[in-house]
Amino acid sequence: xxxxxxxxxxxxxxxxxxxxxxxxxxxxxxxxxxxxxxxxxxxxxxxxxxxxxxxxxxxxxxxxxxxxxxxxxxxxxxxxxxxxxxxxxxxxxxxxxxxxxxxxxxxxxxxxxxxxxxxxxxxxxxxxxxxxxxxxxxxxxxxxxxxxxxxxxxxxxxxxxxxxxxxxxxxxxxxxxxxxxxxxxxxxxxxxxxxxxxxxxxxxxxxxxxxxxxx
Numbered sequence: 537x538x539x540x541x542x543x544x545x546x547x548x549x550x551x552x553x554x555x556x557x558x559x560x561x562x563x564x565x566x567x568x569x570x571x572x573x574x575x576x577x578x579x580x581x582x583x584x585x586x587x588x589x590x591x592x593x594x595x596x597x598x599x600x601x602x603x604x605x606x607x608x609x610x611x612x613x614x615x616x617x618x619x620x621x622x623x624x625x626x627x628x629x630x631x632x633x634x635x636x637x638x639x640x641x642x643x644x645x646x647x648x649x650x651x652x653x654x655x656x657x658x659x660x661x662x663x664x665x666x667x668x669x670x671x672x673x674x675x676x677x678x679x680x681x682x683x684x685x686x687x688x689x690x691x692x693x694x695x696x697x698x699x700x701x702x703x704x705x706x707x708x709x710x711x712x713x714x715x716x717x718x719x720x721x722x723x724x725x726x727x728x729x730x731x732x733x734x735x736x737x738x739x740x741x742x743x744x745x746x747x748x749x750x751x
Contacts, residue, residue, distance in 0.1 A: 609650065
């Protein structure tokens with residue numbers, strides 16, 4: 537049950553308290569229809585229906601997410617996942633992709649729909665993870681160590697040299713250090729397979745268009 541003291545005072549009658557309410561609204565965009573969850577409040581005395589700044593922001597984001605789905609634009613949650621996958625801060629992601637210092641904050645909160653060029657870059661980076669490294673290389677931006685979580689093991693991958701067959705990375709697992717070396721193979725998903733080799737475990741990790749063997 538709501539605590540009446542914690543509810544906002546009604547601006548219309550200055551006596552009642554505003555109770556949060558939602559309803560589904562049918563909207564249409566580019567020929568597609570969808571249901572949006574609309575937020576507002578109702579006064580328990582004068583029954584006024586009021587939308588404050590917080591409600592308006594939630595409603596705007598609902599509409600932006602709907603438009604993104606229709607236009608096949610990456611949602612804020614997808615962009616957050618992309619950025620965290622590469623261990624990037626929002627300012628660093630903006631420096632790599634462009635868009636301005638607070639662009640990724642707006643993209644991730646679904647406050648803003650990226651322009652067509654940014655949408656293409658984001659889609660490319662989601663489909664092909666090495667796009668981030670290539671963009672950073674072009675702009676001469678040093679990337680932070682990339683954290684890869686595989687099952688219960690966490691590996692810290694730090695690039696030391698780029699090249700068709702010369703990419704070598706250092707992997708730290710606890711206090712142990714190993715080398716992760718590139719071999720032939722393609723995959724767009726991170727996967728792990730374990731096999732016995734000389735009494736030890738060999739882990740093959742497919743990441744983007746690269747296959748790595750951890751010994």
